Amino acid sequence: MSAWPDGYGLHVLEEVDSTLDEAARIAPRMAGPVWIMARRQTKGRGRRARAWADPAGNLSSTLVMRPEGTPAQAALRSFVAALALFDAVVAATGRAQGLALKWPNDVLLNGGKLAGILLESSGSGQGLGHLAIGIGVNLAEAPAPEVVEPGAVRPVSLLSETGVAVTPDEFLTELAAAYARFETQFRTHGFGPIRLAWLDRAARLGEVITARTGRSETTGTFETVDEQGNLVLNTAEGRVSIPAADIYF
Template structure:
């Protein structure tokens, strides 16, 4: 890894984008204590106060075309879920890429692409994880959903360095397996962490809302949704799942 640590940055995804242009080194791991322009999915802000949480981005080159990388954000979520479960945090995943603890949002993943859709493909995998953020932190009232942090769950401060020492090797090995063997293994692992399996959900995209019962995922990482029209396969992108 080329490791980049900053006390403050706009967004670690931006740090990786800049490093992609200035170095040939891959993979890159960028972390920071605070983001001034932390981004969530669908144009939202990611609240990123100083020295409390983990904000990290991994710059990774896949020897594959983008079309072969469906399921990537699920693989990243699963690496976090496995690592955090080993540390006794019973994390659940919301398809395609949110981490939940105690039914509240713990973290999120923002995957971005730099360059072309053809192989090799440089991707930026950004993850924000609420670690020690207290409920009354300034600015948290703007978070638009119920959220939690590892320290709220555990009732004590959690060591972020220790966390990353468990999470990063897990992430590295999951990405290597994904690159070499594809998504199959992860499709088998997913049900253990699936927060909405067998539940009624709404899939919301720019054009429409589809209602159905979530049935887990298929071998490509697409969501299986039982609707009145039959079983639909829903692929990721700019959509969201709501109970």
């Protein structure tokens, strides 16, 4: 097991509405970055306000911090968190086989969705009050298929895919340690090394994928992620840079 990283607090709750909501509540009074973990969430959420199902034994957590820089720079920490999740799974299971990172914020195992990341922040203009990085991991059980929207990647659990049983407490320690390492790299060297490491683990790089927003749909070859974290597709109309979308394979 890794050791808990220096400089990061830990706040464990038996039950909460959402660890993201708790992050907003404690942000004004915290002295440094804090990990929040809940044994049970009553109103967990994912991207675009979708409900997030988290059966017992899974990880429901949020890292809340007050980072320097612009909101756009802070948002790049979704890639930092994804790399930390990848390494935490490897640390917990002893294997990287079948693991991949799906833009913008999912971790896949054997082609199924193992974990999701959701960033929320407060502030206005170029100011940033706090950044909350919500992370949910299907450690023990995957949500039922009927709670997943049509066309989405099927959910899987770490236990069902690897046979490895890991408690939320154990996994969070590995995740926090891995995140601290990548956060230090990000602060010291910027997004460049994080971007390259993420691309080395990217799902469907070089393959045809579809990016959907509420207003449009774009299909093309997944070429890269640019220096701003945008998805770059090579389409019939040329290269397209996409800042936010849901991805379908």
